[in-house]
Amino acid sequence: MTKIFYWHLVELNPVKNELTKRGVEENDLREILIHIEEIIHHRILSLIFDLLPSDHHKEFSLRLAKNPSGQEIWDFLHQKTQKDLTSEVKKNIRVIISEILNDFELD
Amino acid sequence: MKRLSASSSVELFKNRLRSKRQLAAENFRDNHPQVAVWLVSAGISIGNISSSLAKLATSGVIAGSLLAFSPPLTSADLSLTDSAISLIAASDLRDRLAKSIREFLPDKISGLSKSQEQAISVKVREILGIDANFELDNQRLNYQYGWMGAEQHLMRFPGDNVADMAPKTGAWGYFSKSRDDLNDDLSQKEKYYVAVQTLYLPDWNKDYPVLKEWYKYRKVLVINPNSGRSVVAVIADAGPANWTGKQFGGSPEVMEHLEYATGKRKGLVILMFVDDPQDKIKLGPVGKKYD
Numbered sequence: 001m002t003k004i005f006y007w008h009l010v011e012l013n014p015v016k017n018e019l020t021k022r023g024v025e026e027n028d029l030r031e032i033l034i035h036i037e038e039i040i041h042h043r044i045l046s047l048i049f050d051l052l053p054s055d056h057h058k059e060f061s062l063r064l065a066k067n068p069s070g071q072e073i074w075d076f077l078h079q080k081t082q083k084d085l086t087s088e089v090k091k092n093i094r095v096i097i098s099e100i101l102n103d104f105e106l107d
Numbered sequence: 108m109k110r111l112s113a114s115s116s117v118e119l120f121k122n123r124l125r126s127k128r129q130l131a132a133e134n135f136r137d138n139h140p141q142v143a144v145w146l147v148s149a150g151i152s153i154g155n156i157s158s159s160l161a162k163l164a165t166s167g168v169i170a171g172s173l174l175a176f177s178p179p180l181t182s183a184d185l186s187l188t189d190s191a192i193s194l195i196a197a198s199d200l201r202d203r204l205a206k207s208i209r210e211f212l213p214d215k216i217s218g219l220s221k222s223q224e225q226a227i228s229v230k231v232r233e234i235l236g237i238d239a240n241f242e243l244d245n246q247r248l249n250y251q252y253g254w255m256g257a258e259q260h261l262m263r264f265p266g267d268n269v270a271d272m273a274p275k276t277g278a279w280g281y282f283s284k285s286r287d288d289l290n291d292d293l294s295q296k297e298k299y300y301v302a303v304q305t306l307y308l309p310d311w312n313k314d315y316p317v318l319k320e321w322y323k324y325r326k327v328l329v330i331n332p333n334s335g336r337s338v339v340a341v342i343a344d345a346g347p348a349n350w351t352g353k354q355f356g357g358s359p360e361v362m363e364h365l366e367y368a369t370g371k372r373k374g375l376v377i378l379m380f381v382d383d384p385q386d387k388i389k390l391g392p393v394g395k396k397y398d
Contacts, residue, residue, distance in 0.1 A: 003160075004156075004160060024117055025117075028117050028121065031121060032120070032121060032124060034157065035121070035124035035125060035127070035128045036124065037157050038128045038131070038132070038154070038155070038156060038157060039124070039127050039128050039131050041156040041157065042128070042131035042132050042134070042135045042153075042156065043131050045135065045156070046131075046134060046135045046138055046139065049138070049139045049142055050138070057139070057141070057142050057145070058145055061142055061145040061146050061149055061151075062145070062149055064146070064149070064151065065146070065149030065150055065151055068160045100124070100127075103120065103123055103124070103127075
């Protein structure tokens with residue numbers, strides 16, 4: 001399965017374990033993970049486009065379409081943002097997953 | 108922590124996640140509308156990013172079409188291929204376009220909101236494969252949606268004489284210095300031209316030298332929102348005057364394809380700038396060759 005370039009930073013095992021512990025069935029688990037994956041994609045890509053100067057948005061979009069898992073995208077992003085984007089992405093993924101885990105608590 | 112063993116609890120949680128997912132996608136579109144258009148153009152569907160990436164990896168379509176993607180890519184790189192569009196009948200394209208954009212249009216002739224404009228741009232890109240926007244290079248017309256009236260042919264060169272021709276040149280003068288200088292490109296420009304109200308643009312008089320060049324033969328997409336018929340044309344004349352109650356003018360060929368050439372010889376249109384810096388999109392009816 002194609003994974004996006006930042007996917008190695010995503011740790012979904014705590015969520016999977018929590019759901020399994022609660023007896024969520026395989027089918028439901030699969031659907032839940034798809035939703036979570038999409039939430040992460042939209043939030044992280046949004047973050048990246050927020051931090052990337054707009055002049056480079058088009059090129060980044062097309063690099064993404066060309067080779068979504070390409071690690072050279074990081075080089076491009078680091079160069080154009082002049083930021084430690086990896087840390088930003090990692091931090092935000094942690095926040096998103098923690099929000100989702102908190103949603104369990106609401107039940 | 109309670110167990111989620113009861114199916115209602117699982118459903119509740121899934122519903123919450125669905126809403127969160129939808130909200131994340133909406134926020135993305137709202138915050139980065141132009142990016143959303145580009146991503147959709149490149150085959151990445153907002154709302155289903157994972158499956159889009161999987162499809163891209165399988166088909167290799169985007170990778171193939173974007174191999175030569177330095178210098179920075181243009182709309183032409185993003186356009187659907189002719190073969191892709193040809194798989195869809197022209198009438199289906201028109202129906203899909205009309206149905207998709209009608210809901211975003213206001214009841215009265217007025218400017219469109221940013222969200223209406225973005226939504227229409229996305230639909231046009233998805234359905235026609237044309238990167239068209241209501242604003243380009245910080246330029247926008249006073250109207251994006253309005254009445255288009257029938258215009259006459261414009262004089263292409265000194266001494267030109269065809270049926271239904273205006274007695275004067277268009278706002279940008281002759282298309283060529285002489286009959287001999289008239290090439291296919293200029294002939295097409297006269298054939299598929301529109302008039303827009305550049306004269307009423309707020310900065311027209313102040314920035315005339317720059318704006319005049321920017322608008323000259325600027326490529327536009329004109330859509331009949333009721334039928335979905337659409338034409339790619341260029342701006343080659345100024346007008347009509349406000350008192351006419353019309354906001355745009357169309358050449359005989361443009362009006363004919365939009366099905367506004369008879370009766371009152373006017374009709375409602377959406378007019379957008381086509382982002383085509385490499386001049387790859389041909390002038391004329393969109394999808395006509397597949398009729």
